[in-house]
Amino acid sequence: MTGLRRRATFALSLATGLALLTAGCGGDGDDTAGLPAEENVDEPADAGDDGDDGDEEAPDASTGDDSTVRLGILGQCEGPFGGFHEDVVGGTALAMVNHAGATVNSTTSALDGFSGAEVAGTPIELVGIGCGDDTPDRILQEVRRLVEQLDANVIIGPLSGDEGLAIAEYAKANPELTVLAGISGSQEQTLHVQAPNYFRFYGDGAIWNAGLGDILHNQEGWDTVAVIADDYSFGHTSAGGFIADFCAVGGDVTHRVFPPLGTTDYSSYIAQLPDPDEVDGYFWAVGGTGTQASLEAFVNAKGDLTGDQHAGNLFFNPDLAQALGTDIAGAYIGGFATLPGDVQTPAIEEYLASADDTWETLPGSLSGNEPAPPSVAAAFGFFYGYYTAGVALVEGLAAVDGDISDKDALHAAIGGLTLELPYGDISLDENRSGIVDVGLSQLAVNDDGEIVQETVAIVPGVDQTFGGTFSPDTPSPSRDFPECEERDLPWEGNAIPVVDGVPQQ
Template sequence: MTKRQTWLALMCAVLFQQPALSHADEVKVGLLGQFSGPYSWWGKEYQRGVDLFLDQSKGKVGNDTLTVVSRDEGGVNPQRTRQLAQELVVRDHVQYLFGTAFTPNALAVADVANQTKTPFLIGNSGTSSVTSKSPYFIRMGFTQWTVSVPLVQYAVSHGAKSAAIVVADYAPGQDAIDAYSDTLKKLGGTVAAQVRVPLGTTDFSSYLQRVSDAKPQAVLLFMPVGPMSAGFIKAFKDRGLDKSGITLLATTETMESDLPAIGDSALGLQTALHYSPYLTTPENQAFVAAYKAKYGKDAIPSIASVAAYDAMHVVAEMVKATHGQKDGDKAMATAKGLAWTSPRGPVSIDPKTREIVQNVYIRQVEKIDGVLGNKPIATYKAVMEPWYQAHPTTVQ
């Protein structure tokens, strides 16, 4: 047994021998998020989604009161995330965990979830294999495969048979390469070039030159939300690659939070994603209205706030099933196969993979009431996580 496993075992013994410090009928949820630094947008949006759910439910599930304890991961820091998860479960006696914005941080929670049987609802991690690391993991966001496959299907159906793949060089970027290239080849297309861009890049000129030299019909892009997304899209337009006949297609890169920085360079850009605040369903319109009422008329919900809002819905169902008691196995059994109508559309939890089954929307950046936004123009319904469909033996 490693030192870390020994420490965890001792902490688990403390956890299960000591009485809970929370008052009777209180169920605690631990929120792990980025509340400081360049990716603090994630933490803010998670908190907003959680708080909106608590407002609407009055913080109650039957006779139980939901309390959320938030902690700052402080960047891509697996060691810190693991420590925070341990403290939340052992010291703060949370029954459920939610959050993280990066794959390494999500993976760091596996030991804690496994040894304490604590359900962990992952807010964001695009790497498909993550949920195979613990039977107590549930993904509330999306994988890069989930949105990449429909994007390629859409591109090919609209005449793009040759594409350059441009990704940020980290784990979800490799998933994007695999998903884009595998799907493109299956549909009879060709990969003109694969371009990996180091994280933190601000000058994209050499990478765009490689794209230009490859002469593809399209570019399939993956960049993390934030400066790299905005920088690449603006550089692509400034270099005139769109005018040379190359179509840029992406996924999360035109988040409403990034569109002001990108500006009109984003107009017309088409992306594939599982949510848009401009969905016209009654559930989403009610969600957007409530979000604006709470956070201001210019506030716009996002994939992060929707993930948090839906995660709290799942937690509430698990609390009902366990009558507020800590029972990770019963809670997970309740979540498997759970179906409801989310602001993002009809969703369910795949009982085999614990991945969320959801619509993927093709969105186009337009000016909507004078503001840049992603308007849905096509729908791929009830998309099951494609990587697990191709790798069924990896499910834990």
């Protein structure tokens, strides 16, 4: 087989998860059965949002009964990541089932919520699910609805980068609130905002690319690379981590191109990239609905995609790659919250089985929002990020014997946790952001001729400072920062190889 040819049309099936994110809320208006009617996620609050950045104190923030955790989940049912709405609610629900004795209200949709969750005698009540669309204004409307109208005192979420910045600022202005981020990957929400009641039990976009530049430069021989990434906080962070890694080991970034998130016609941005004979490789951090469109524009303008010249962040997944043809085999991919399916341990197997025991089917993003085994959704990072947040909430409550009246004590307990999780232990740094092991992978062709994702290395214990590259005093990752410069990184040459799914240590 050959790679995708010029002007070819992408034949993506429903199984092509990350390219099918315009699916809206993934429901028919009955998504919130089991929740009060006013919490319908398809109808975000139209309270006049003034477009601020969340740094003003909410006058009606929750001050109610401290004997119950009133939980609100911030999902994203519209916009470029709208297809993940079912996944993220499912992650939180499964944490409540596995660790707080909850029962889901539907065996075919996570959006119907759960009931019966309790930790140390303290009930956890789901009061509402927020419907974001990847914009700060909308997510602020939704968190205000959950907190100020529905009296939520704990929030899990949000999903996306700019949303995370807005919610971190909102949390900082409302210290009685407890927020556990869902899977939002921008760096600034913890490194710069530093809200003492905002916790992130996963890596950020930069962390997830630790070690990728080292492999491409020192193992694959790339000296020059062009970077194309979404022009918002997560795209900047993801590209920033790769640039810092690649340049630290001696590589050079020749071009940085940043199309706006949600772009539909990428031809003018692809035109800004060098031709394949002018650069050793390309790094892609274009996500959501843009992954398919940007790669199609590249093929139409510059020719076939081949694995020896392309690498990407988490959105460069094997389902999408399968549509590109087998010549894409060999491409490297940065990490995410979970590991590819070739790595299986008893803890991972038990976790995935628990999802299949909880629901009959789930219409997750990787099944095109069609019914599929729940373990398919549970194995992906969007679901798992919200799962880790739910586990952190449960363990934090257990550490204070269910007493949520002293928020400082609760927050101190959560901040001091080390979670023993299926895909590896996670603790927090001084800014309450995850210190994580990063799994790097490569696309390969299996015996059936299909493209699969195989883990090639694990980079242990990466934190937000990225080996001293970033700090609260450095600028946020942007179009221009970090600069391309050599520096020592602790993991250079020290990644743990993985062979046939087994770490060689």
